[in-house]
Protein backbone atom coordinates (compact mmCIF):
# COMPACT_ATOMS: atom_id res chain seq x y z
CA UNK A 1 0.00 0.00 0.00
CA UNK A 2 1.21 3.48 -0.80
CA UNK A 3 0.29 6.75 0.90
CA UNK A 4 -2.32 8.70 -1.02
CA UNK A 5 -2.01 12.22 -2.38
CA UNK A 6 -3.41 13.78 0.78
CA UNK A 7 -0.85 12.02 2.94
CA UNK A 8 2.13 12.95 0.83
CA UNK A 9 4.16 16.09 1.38
CA UNK A 10 7.53 17.32 0.20
CA UNK A 11 10.83 17.22 2.02
CA UNK A 12 11.82 20.77 2.97
CA UNK A 13 15.42 20.06 2.02
CA UNK A 14 15.32 18.14 -1.25
CA UNK A 15 11.64 18.51 -2.28
CA UNK A 16 11.28 14.75 -2.67
CA UNK A 17 7.86 13.25 -2.00
CA UNK A 18 7.65 11.96 1.56
CA UNK A 19 5.05 11.07 4.16
CA UNK A 20 5.00 10.77 7.90
CA UNK A 21 4.26 7.71 10.01
CA UNK A 22 4.11 7.51 13.79
CA UNK A 23 6.31 5.10 15.71
CA UNK A 24 5.26 3.20 18.81
CA UNK A 25 7.13 5.80 20.83
CA UNK A 26 4.99 8.56 19.33
CA UNK A 27 7.74 9.99 17.14
CA UNK A 28 7.02 11.14 13.63
CA UNK A 29 9.11 9.29 11.07
CA UNK A 30 9.66 10.80 7.63
CA UNK A 31 9.52 8.06 4.99
CA UNK A 32 10.04 7.88 1.24
CA UNK A 33 6.76 7.56 -0.65
CA UNK A 34 7.89 4.74 -2.91
CA UNK A 35 7.81 1.37 -1.15
CA UNK A 36 11.08 -0.51 -1.03
CA UNK A 37 11.18 -4.22 -0.16
CA UNK A 38 14.58 -3.59 1.44
CA UNK A 39 13.38 -0.61 3.46
CA UNK A 40 14.10 -0.59 7.18
CA UNK A 41 10.63 0.52 8.26
CA UNK A 42 7.35 -1.35 7.97
CA UNK A 43 4.33 0.95 7.91
CA UNK A 44 0.59 0.61 7.63
CA UNK A 45 -2.38 2.94 7.60
CA UNK A 46 -4.50 2.81 10.75
CA UNK A 47 -6.87 5.66 9.97
CA UNK A 48 -7.46 8.43 7.47
CA UNK A 49 -4.09 10.12 7.00
CA UNK A 50 -2.56 8.20 9.92
CA UNK A 51 0.22 5.69 9.39
CA UNK A 52 1.95 3.68 12.06
CA UNK A 53 5.38 2.23 11.56
CA UNK A 54 7.95 0.01 13.20
CA UNK A 55 11.60 -0.24 12.48
CA UNK A 56 12.90 -3.56 11.29
CA UNK A 57 16.06 -3.86 13.30
CA UNK A 58 17.22 -7.41 13.90
CA UNK A 59 17.94 -9.46 10.83
CA UNK A 60 15.73 -12.18 12.24
CA UNK A 61 12.86 -9.74 12.38
CA UNK A 62 13.55 -8.67 8.81
CA UNK A 63 13.24 -12.30 7.71
CA UNK A 64 9.82 -12.56 9.26
CA UNK A 65 6.87 -12.51 6.96
CA UNK A 66 5.49 -9.00 7.12
CA UNK A 67 1.91 -8.43 8.13
CA UNK A 68 -0.21 -8.28 4.96
CA UNK A 69 -1.18 -4.68 5.69
CA UNK A 70 2.40 -3.58 6.18
CA UNK A 71 4.51 -2.08 3.45
CA UNK A 72 8.22 -1.52 3.73
CA UNK A 73 9.66 1.92 3.17
CA UNK A 74 12.99 3.63 3.46
CA UNK A 75 13.61 6.31 6.06
CA UNK A 76 13.87 9.54 4.12
CA UNK A 77 16.81 10.78 6.20
CA UNK A 78 18.84 7.96 4.65
CA UNK A 79 18.01 8.94 1.07
CA UNK A 80 17.65 12.73 1.33
CA UNK A 81 20.02 14.32 -1.16
CA UNK A 82 20.23 17.74 0.45
CA UNK A 83 20.39 17.13 4.18
CA UNK A 84 23.95 16.55 5.38
CA UNK A 85 24.49 13.21 7.05
CA UNK A 86 24.88 13.38 10.80
CA UNK A 87 28.56 13.43 11.66
CA UNK A 88 30.31 12.90 14.92
CA UNK A 89 31.77 16.20 16.08
CA UNK A 90 35.38 16.56 17.09
CA UNK A 91 35.82 15.23 20.60
CA UNK A 92 37.07 18.10 22.77
CA UNK A 93 40.58 17.79 24.12
CA UNK A 94 40.43 16.35 27.61
CA UNK A 95 43.28 17.79 29.65
CA UNK A 96 42.56 15.56 32.66
CA UNK A 97 42.76 12.38 30.59
CA UNK A 98 45.88 13.60 28.80
CA UNK A 99 47.69 14.20 32.11
CA UNK A 100 47.03 10.57 33.10
CA UNK A 101 48.96 9.35 30.08
CA UNK A 102 51.98 11.44 30.95
CA UNK A 103 53.31 14.71 29.62
CA UNK A 104 52.40 15.17 25.99
CA UNK A 105 50.33 12.02 25.99
CA UNK A 106 47.80 11.80 23.25
CA UNK A 107 44.40 10.31 23.88
CA UNK A 108 43.09 8.73 20.73
CA UNK A 109 39.31 8.60 20.84
CA UNK A 110 37.86 5.23 19.97
CA UNK A 111 35.81 5.31 16.80
CA UNK A 112 33.73 2.41 15.63
CA UNK A 113 34.59 1.36 12.09
CA UNK A 114 31.73 1.50 9.65
Ligand SMILES: [Zn+2]
Nearest residue numbers: 011013014080
Ligand atom coordinates in the same frame (compact mmCIF):
# COMPACT_ATOMS: atom_id res chain seq x y z
ZN1 LIG B 1 14.96 15.30 1.55
